[in-house]
Amino acid sequence: MSDAKKWVLGLIAVALVLPLLKPVLPDVVSDYRLFLISTMIIASIAVLGLNLLTGFNGQFSLGHGAFYAVGAYTAAVLMDQLNVPYWATVPIAAIVCFIVGYLFGLPALKLEGHYLALATFALALAVPQILKYKWLEGLTGGVQGIVLPKPEVPFGLPLSEDQWLYYFCLFTMIVLFWAAANMLNSRSGRAMMAIRDQNMAAETTGIDIALYKTVTFGISAAYTGIAGALSASAIAFVAPDSFNIFLSIKFLIGLVVGGIGSLAGSVIGGIFYVLVDNSAQALSQFIKNDLGLQFDLSAYAVFGVLLIAIIYLMPMGIAGGIYLMWHKLRGAR
Amino acid sequence: MEQFLQQIASGLANGAIYACVALALVMIYVSTDHINFAQGEMAMFSTYLSWQLMTWGLSFWVAFVLAVALSFVLGVVIERAILRPLHTAPVLSIIVVFIGLLAIFNALAGAIWSYLIKEYPSPFPKGSFGIAGVIGPHQLGVVVVTLIVLTLLFVFFRYTPLGLAMRAAAQNPQMARLVGVRVDWMLALGWGLAASVGAVAGIMVAHIVYLDPNMMGGILLYAFASALVGGISNPAGAVAGGFIVGILENMVAFAGNQIEKATGVYIIGNGEKLTVALIIVIFVLTVKPAGLFGRVVVKRV
Numbered sequence: 001m002s003d004a005k006k007w008v009l010g011l012i013a014v015a016l017v018l019p020l021l022k023p024v025l026p027d028v029v030s031d032y033r034l035f036l037i038s039t040m041i042i043a044s045i046a047v048l049g050l051n052l053l054t055g056f057n058g059q060f061s062l063g064h065g066a067f068y069a070v071g072a073y074t075a076a077v078l079m080d081q082l083n084v085p086y087w088a089t090v091p092i093a094a095i096v097c098f099i100v101g102y103l104f105g106l107p108a109l110k111l112e113g114h115y116l117a118l119a120t121f122a123l124a125l126a127v128p129q130i131l132k133y134k135w136l137e138g139l140t141g142g143v144q145g146i147v148l149p150k151p152e153v154p155f156g157l158p159l160s161e162d163q164w165l166y167y168f169c170l171f172t173m174i175v176l177f178w179a180a181a182n183m184l185n186s187r188s189g190r191a192m193m194a195i196r197d198q199n200m201a202a203e204t205t206g207i208d209i210a211l212y213k214t215v216t217f218g219i220s221a222a223y224t225g226i227a228g229a230l231s232a233s234a235i236a237f238v239a240p241d242s243f244n245i246f247l248s249i250k251f252l253i254g255l256v257v258g259g260i261g262s263l264a265g266s267v268i269g270g271i272f273y274v275l276v277d278n279s280a281q282a283l284s285q286f287i288k289n290d291l292g293l294q295f296d297l298s299a300y301a302v303f304g305v306l307l308i309a310i311i312y313l314m315p316m317g318i319a320g321g322i323y324l325m326w327h328k329l330r331g332a333r
Numbered sequence: 334m335e336q337f338l339q340q341i342a343s344g345l346a347n348g349a350i351y352a353c354v355a356l357a358l359v360m361i362y363v364s365t366d367h368i369n370f371a372q373g374e375m376a377m378f379s380t381y382l383s384w385q386l387m388t389w390g391l392s393f394w395v396a397f398v399l400a401v402a403l404s405f406v407l408g409v410v411i412e413r414a415i416l417r418p419l420h421t422a423p424v425l426s427i428i429v430v431f432i433g434l435l436a437i438f439n440a441l442a443g444a445i446w447s448y449l450i451k452e453y454p455s456p457f458p459k460g461s462f463g464i465a466g467v468i469g470p471h472q473l474g475v476v477v478v479t480l481i482v483l484t485l486l487f488v489f490f491r492y493t494p495l496g497l498a499m500r501a502a503a504q505n506p507q508m509a510r511l512v513g514v515r516v517d518w519m520l521a522l523g524w525g526l527a528a529s530v531g532a533v534a535g536i537m538v539a540h541i542v543y544l545d546p547n548m549m550g551g552i553l554l555y556a557f558a559s560a561l562v563g564g565i566s567n568p569a570g571a572v573a574g575g576f577i578v579g580i581l582e583n584m585v586a587f588a589g590n591q592i593e594k595a596t597g598v599y600i601i602g603n604g605e606k607l608t609v610a611l612i613i614v615i616f617v618l619t620v621k622p623a624g625l626f627g628r629v630v631v632k633r634v
Contacts, residue, residue, distance in 0.1 A: 060425060062370075062432065107619040113424040114368045115622070118557060119615055121370060125554045126611040133608075134599050245550065249432055256429050301440035307433030308415065311426045 015170055019163040031162040035234070036274065038162070041169040042230045044270030045176055047254035048263070049223030055261035056184060057216040058196030059108065063120030065247035066127045067221040069240075071097050071228025073131065076146045076238040077139050086151045086233045090172060093229035094222040101221020105214035124248040131240035145239030148232060169230055176223060181263055183219075192216055224251070246300065250277070253303050256310055259317030268318050276302055338467045340583045346472035346541075347555075348579020349479035353534035354549075354556035355563065355571040356483070357527040362565055364503035364523045367416075367427055371434035372531050373553030375411075377546060378438045379404040379532030380539045381446050384453060393456040397536055401529045408528025412521040442546040453539035475537045482533050483572055486526070490568075499523055551607055555582065558613040564627020573626065578613065585609050 018037075022029045050064045074096045075089035084092070104123070108116055131140055140146065153164040183189050191212055194202040203209050232238050250273050258269025280299035287297055314321045354372060361369045369375075383400035387393065411434070419426060457474035490496035501509040502519035510516050535549065542548050555578055563574025589601035601609070623629045 054425070060428060062428070107615055110619050110622075114366070114428070115618055117370075117424075117428045118368055119618055122554055122557060122611045122614040125550055126607040129604060129607045132604060134602075134604070246436075249436060252429065252432055260425070297444050298440045300436040301444060304433040304435070304437030304440060307436065308430050311419070311422070311429055311433075315426065 012174060019159070019166050022160075022163070031160055034162045034166045036278065038166045038169045038234055039231070040271045040274045041166075041173045042227045042234060042270075043250075043254060043274050044267045045173055045230070046224045046227035046251055047258060047269045047273075048177065048180060048266035049220045049225075049227065050251045050255050051258075051261065051263075051266045051269075052180065052192075052223060053216060053220035054255060055259075055265075056189070056196060057192045057213065057220075059213065059217065060113065060117040061120040061220075061248075062117050062252060063123035063127075063248050064220075064224050064251045065243050065245070066120075066123045067097050067101055067224040068228035068231070068247060068251075069127050069131060069243035070100050070221075071225025072232040072238050072243070073140060073228075074225070075229035075232040076148055079148050079232075080141075080146050081139065087168070089233070090226055090229050093225050097225025097228075098218040098222040101225075102214050102218035104221070105217025108217060109210055109213055120248075121245075124245045127243050128240045131243065140240070143240065145237060148236045148238070150236045151233050165234055169234070172226065172230060176226065177263060177267075180223075184263075188212070249300070249303065253307060255317075256307055257317055259319030259321075262317065262319040262323075265317050265319030272318070273303075276306075335467070337587065340587045341580060342468035343472055344580035344583035345576060346468070346475045346579070347582060348559075348576035349476045350534045350538045350552060350575075351555045351559040351579050352572040352575025353479055353482065353530050353537075354552060355559035355575045356486070356568055357531040357534070358556060358560045359563075359565060359568050359571040360523050360527040360530070362560075363568070364499075364520050365416075365420075367431070368557075368565075369527070370428070370431040370553075371438060372527070372556070373549030374435045374438035374442075374546075375404070375407070375528055376531035376535035377549045378442055379407075379528070380453070380535035380544060380548075381442050383532075383536050384451065384539075384544055385446070387454070393454065397456075400536065401532045404528040404532035405525040408525040409521045411528075412524035416524075417517065417521075439546050446546075448546055451544040453544045455540040471540055475541075478537055479533065482530065486530070495522075551610075554607055554610045554614070555579075558610045558617070560624075561614060561617040561622075562624055564624030566628050567624070567626045570624060570626030574624065577625075578610075581613075582606060582609060 018029060019034055022031075022034075046064070046068055049067070050061060053059050053061055053064075071093040074093040075086070078084040078089045078092060079086060108119065111119055132142055134142075150161050151165055151168065153159050153161060157164065159167070184192070191202065191207045194205070194207060195209055195212055199209065253276075254266070254269030254273045256269075257272050258267070259265025277299045280297060280302055284297040310317065316324070354376065357372050357376075358369060361367055361372075379400050382403055383396045386396035386399055391399070415430060415434070416427075419430060455471040455474070457470040459470060490500060498509070498514045499519045499522060501512075502514050502516040503523065506516045509519075534552070538552060539548065542552070556575070559574035559578040560571045561574070562578055563570030563572070565571070585601060586603050586606065589599075589605075593599050593602070617624060
């Protein structure tokens with residue numbers, strides 16, 4: 001067993017035990033913290049979706065919030081209108097998002113670099129309006145959004161709702177990361193990366209570029225859509241204005257900060273943006289209430305500075321930085 | 334009929350704004366091949382600057398000129414300090430930096446001036462000019478101001494040595510450098526001018542959309558559509574594209590309204606404006622990437 005595999009299994013074991021420590025360490029493990037970790041897990045899945053597209057296939061997207069929205073709304077509408085159980089909405093959302101992503105991937109085939117970024121940026125800006133479209137109002141609830149029930153603990157397990165949500169998200173995440181790791185390590189994954197690195201050389205070796213690019217777009221959208229579906233269950237609420245351009249920007253932060261083209265980086269990126277988002281809120285409260293300054297600090301000031309700083313200092317993201325440091329340390333020994 | 338003319342007139346006014354922002358985008362695009370995703374937020378920030386100057390007691394036009402000048406400096410500084418070191422960086426890095434700038438300006442404006450929506454005055458008093466029932470004074474004023482700005486820019490680029498040098502630096506940096514043009518500074522000046530033109534657009538539109546940190550999102554999207562329709566490598570095309578898209582936007586909403594009145598079926602209205610822009614963007618990019626007046630780019634492989 002390789003080192004990396006041991007680490008991953010160890011981390012999974014810790015993650016599995018963590019919620020059970022609640023009675024033992026009530027100060028460290030609380031329902032709120034578990035919920036926070038669940039949102040980090042969801043964020044990691046969303047960032048992984050973007051990473052599959054941008055990091056491993058070289059197609060840019062500034063509009064992944066759109067697929068997150070499709071996933072969340074698919075789940076919400078299914079639960080609200082058809083009483084589908086929350087766990088069944090996840091695979092359905094994945095299929096719907098795959099189709100939507102695949103279809104968006106078709107025009108995207110003709111676009112490169114800046115132009116694809118532009119088209120997806122436009123998509124991200126238009127999403128809230130599309131969700132408010134009058135004909136969809138019966139389904140989406142218009143501006144009001146949809147209020148959902150929280151997932152219930154099944155089989156009479158002695159867990160709190162947040163503990164159960166945590167396990168559900170963790171399970172989904174493990175399955176999805178395992179699938180992604182296998183896919184990237186296969187012929188298809190190598191083809192994806194070949195297209196990213198050397199488009200033309202890939203084509204001459206017989207890789208069907210159009211097929212791979214569109215299917216990657218679909219898979220990427222499906223991953224992000226699953227994250228959206230999970231978030232709908234977790235927050236128990238969807239509303240159009242939460243799927244604005246800044247959601248897509250958060251995914252980009254996760255991607256860049258964690259590490260472009262790295263599975264571990266997706267996890268780091270997801271954890272990171274949720275953490276900054278939360279601490280910036282706390283900091284803003286502190287500045288306003290305790291210091292009495294009229295200064296509405298939002299997380300995006302931090303995000304923006306970090307984006308630029310990372311591009312200058314650590315273009316491979318945190319995962320890449322750790323990797324380099326690890327190798328330097330090993331080389332020094 | 335009167336309603337139709339009104340729609341055309343307000344389309345022209347919107348179009349003037351789009352034309353300005355589109356021109357700013359194109360100015361940066363032709364010289365550096367970058368699409369500035371932060372253009373809208375920069376314009377928003379400039380508009381807040383002018384608002385701040387006005388609350389300190391300056392008159393509208395003094396604040397206008399000062400804010401435009403400050404924006405010029407801001408544009409030059411951003412180019413020199415942030416983008417210059419990255420001129421050989423991969424496309425993704427550049428895009429990420431632009432998104433970073435977008436986030437910073439948005440958050441800064443919110444932090445300094447709060448997210449509350451503010452009224453923004455119009456320099457054109459009610460009933461001063463305009464055509465009753467067709468176009469109001471502010472709308473006409475917007476069109477006139479933008480036309481003046483565009484004419485000044487045209488004269489600057491066409492008839493002054495500096496304008497010629499800037500065009501040379503954009504078209505053929507190596508040759509320009511050989512004949513003694515300081516290409517790096519020309520790029521920075523281009524950024525400054527783009528920021529100024531964006532500021533004009535922001536200040537002119539603020540009375541219509543009100544002042545808030547997210548005011549430029551929709552306008553930026555329409556400006557993208559305009560630049561693409563006109564051909565993203567052609568400044569005059571971008572201006573034409575702005576007016577075309579401005580009128581088109583209002584016509585689509587108008588047609589939707591008429592259909593709803595005639596048949597009672599709602600298809601499209603003011604609520605779908607951004608969706609219309611998205612469709613224009615994707616349509617032009619996939620069907621005719623060179624736009625109406627752009628140069629067709631042929632890639633040698």
